[in-house]
Amino acid sequence: MEGRSLAMLRHRVGYLVLFVEKAGEVLIILVFFKISGLSLPLPPKKLIGNMDREFIAERQKGLQNYLNVITTNHILSNCELVKKFLDPNNYSANYTEIALQQVSMFFRSEPKWEVVEPLKDIGWRIRKRYFLMKIKNQPKERLVLSWADLGPDKYLSDKDFQWIVKLLPSCLHPHIYRVPFATASESSALVIRAFNEKGTLKDLIYKAKPKDPFLKKYCNPKKTQGLELQQIKAFGRQILEALKFLHEKGFPYGHLHSSNVMLEGDTCQLLDLENSLLGLPSFYRAYFSQFRKINTLESVDVHCFGHLLYEMTYGRPPDLVPVDTFPPAPSDTVVAVLEVLLSQEACKNGMPTISRLLQMPLFSDVLVTSSEKPQFKIPTKLKEALKVAKECIEKRLTEEQKLLHQHRRLTRAKSHHGSEEERRKRKILARKKSKRSAFESSEEQSVKYSNSNNSGSGASSPLTSPSSPTPPSTAVEHAPF
Numbered sequence: 479m480e481g482r483s484l485a486m487l488r489h490r491v492g493y494l495v496l497f498v499e500k501a502g503e504v505l506i507i508l509v510f511f512k513i514s515g516l517s518l519p520l521p522p523k524k525l526i527g528n529m530d531r532e533f534i535a536e537r538q539k540g541l542q543n544y545l546n547v548i549t550t551n552h553i554l555s556n557c558e559l560v561k562k563f564l565d566p567n568n569y570s571a572n573y574t575e576i577a578l579q580q581v582s583m584f585f586r587s588e589p590k591w592e593v594v595e596p597l598k599d600i601g602w603r604i605r606k607r608y609f610l611m612k613i614k615n616q617p618k619e620r621l622v623l624s625w626a627d628l629g630p631d632k633y634l635s636d637k638d639f640q641w642i643v644k645l646l647p648s649c650l651h652p653h654i655y656r657v658p659f660a661t662a663s664e665s666s667a668l669v670i671r672a673f674n675e676k677g678t679l680k681d682l683i684y685k686a687k688p689k690d691p692f693l694k695k696y697c698n699p700k701k702t703q704g705l706e707l708q709q710i711k712a713f714g715r716q717i718l719e720a721l722k723f724l725h726e727k728g729f730p731y732g733h734l735h736s737s738n739v740m741l742e743g744d745t746c747q748l749l750d751l752e753n754s755l756l757g758l759p760s761f762y763r764a765y766f767s768q769f770r771k772i773n774t775l776e777s778v779d780v781h782c783f784g785h786l787l788y789e790m791t792y793g794r795p796p797d798l799v800p801v802d803t804f805p806p807a808p809s810d811t812v813v814a815v816l817e818v819l820l821s822q823e824a825c826k827n828g829m830p831t832i833s834r835l836l837q838m839p840l841f842s843d844v845l846v847t848s849s850e851k852p853q854f855k856i857p858t859k860l861k862e863a864l865k866v867a868k869e870c871i872e873k874r875l876t877e878e879q880k881l882l883h884q885h886r887r888l889t890r891a892k893s894h895h896g897s898e899e900e901r902r903k904r905k906i907l908a909r910k911k912s913k914r915s916a917f918e919s920s921e922e923q924s925v926k927y928s929n930s931n932n933s934g935s936g937a938s939s940p941l942t943s944p945s946s947p948t949p950p951s952t953a954v955e956h957a958p959f
Contacts, residue, residue: 484898520544528592552699552764552795569604577607577625580666586958590614591670597622599691605629611670620673624750627666633870634663638863638893642755643667648855652848654719655740656660679713679746679786680736683793696737700707702793710790713739714815715836715844716746717786721779722832727854728861730754730868732775733779734782735761736789754871758774765799770826770879774872780829784819787812793813810842 493596521540549555549564562569574596585591590613606626613619634642643662646669650656654937659670684702686695705713717739723729731754737759738749754775766772766781789795793808800822815838818824835841842888856864 480557487866492556504630518544519547524880529777532610533758551697553602553693555764556602556604557693561604568631573627574607576627580663581607581609581623581625581668584661584668591623593623594620597689598649599693600689601603602692603758605758613858619671622673623668625666625668626752626756626758629756631759631871631874632755633867634755638662638860639667639755642753642860642864643669645856645860646751646855648753650850650854651720651723651852652745652850653716653747654723654751655749656943660752665920667756668754671749674740674742676741678737678749679790680738681689682741683736683789702794704808705790706820707812709789710808711742711840711844712810713746713790714783714787715841715846717748717783718832718836718841719846720746720748721783722836723854724748724751725776725779725832725850727856728864728868729854729856729873730775730864732760732782732871733758734779734786736786737761739786757871767875767878767882769825771826773876773879775868778834778875780832780835781819783835785817788816788820792814793938796820809840811838814838815840866930 507679509959519540521537521544548560554560558569558573581593585593592612592614594610597610600608601733603626606624609625610624610625613621632639635780639664646657646660655671657669657671661668674688677684677686678684681688682697683705684696684699686699717734721731721734729751731748731751734748735751737923740747740749758941760766760778760782762782762785765785766778769781772778772781772896783796788801791812792805799820801816801820802822804813806818807816815835818830
């Protein structure tokens with residue numbers, strides 16, 4: 479179910495709530511969520527009277543609220559245990575075992591690499607696994623191997639997919655993290671990068687250790703800190719330059735968030751270029767799939783940059799999107815950019831281009847200097863394949879947005895129709911209609927009675943007026959033959 483919106487996930491919560499207490503998985507979920515440090519509203523136990531109808535109804539409400547809290551939390555809702563519990567048919571595979579099999583096959587042909595240890599749960603993706611690596615003849619150098627299988631947006635042919643993945647090491651840009659080695663099979667990709675002890679931009683903001691589990695690091699952090707204005711300006715400009723480079727090359731990205739930005743001193747570098755080739759869903763898909771104007775990969779990257787800029791500024795992601803009001807920021811120029819990316823008007827009317835963002839006052843005066851000349855040579859034939867794949871990704875996003883829009887309209891209509899005020903209005907209208915019908919029925923009876931009386935007086939009129947002759951035509955009309 480990876481890639482589906484929270485609206486679809488919450489749709490399943492309603493009828494699964496009756497089975498929560500009977501499912502053994504919920505105990506595992508509770509233990510697992512202790513890592514996050516969150517206090518979740520699980521209803522208390524009751525030993526006596528736990529079969530009473532009132533208690534069962536109360537417990538169901540409590541469990542529904544418990545699941546609502548989980549599914550509306552962006553990080554918790556993406557956990558493997560939650561997805562397996564809510565959608566066991568689509569999440570029954572053992573992805574760790576699959577990853578180990580694929581990685582073992584890789585080592586048969588590449589014996590110079592050696593696994594140091596698995597890096598458990600450091601990422602948020604269910605179908606992606608990480609291993610700390612080393613080169614046998616360079617034991618002090620640490621690297622990270624990431625393995626992932628295919629996602630729902632993989633539209634490249636197997637041949638083109640393997641071709642472009644193997645080209646990733648040739649991508650050179652000062653703000654894109656180097657890939658020393660990458661390879662792919664028909665069903666997955668394997669990428670090796672240098673291990674960075676300082677971690678990602680998100681680790682900097684959250685004061686986290688790179689090797690810790692994703693939940694522990696980011697779900698309920700004890701310390702977070704927004705960046706200084708100069709860092710916001712410099713990091714923002716560097717990230718936008720990298721995005722501009724990829725889009726100019728016709729390379730789809732769509733996976734920008736603070737955990738996909740590596741820090742090398744004062745330099746930001748994008749990670750996980752392979753995600754779009756694999757067809758994996760974006761971290762923020764549940765957000766931008768709600769807005770029909772965010773329907774291209776460039777607009778997706780720009781909107782995701784808004785989330786990232788908010789996190790850099792305030793030390794935490796926005797609670798809700800669109801954002802109605804922004805807290806005080808280090809500069810009005812920061813808020814000006816956030817307003818064109820995350821406000822109600824921006825989400826409704828669409829995102830600016832990357833070029834326009836680079837021209838805004840927050841980034842326009844930032845100098846970007848590097849001795850490394852950007853390069854990424856993609857053959858023309860492969861560029862055409864990437865273009866078609868990009869169009870397919872955008873088409874599926876548009877179709878999903880359309881379905882979500884229809885679902886929201888139907889939900890709002892049902893909610894409005896079932897509200898207390900609407901029920902009261904319908905009762906009043908029904909009473910009025912009933913009274914009107916009774917009145918009309920009474921009037922109809924009065925008219926019939928009046929007509930009956932009138933027809934009786936007409937029959938006696940010849941007796942009271944014998945001189946009035948009967949018209950000949952009337953006699954003909956009533957003749958039996």
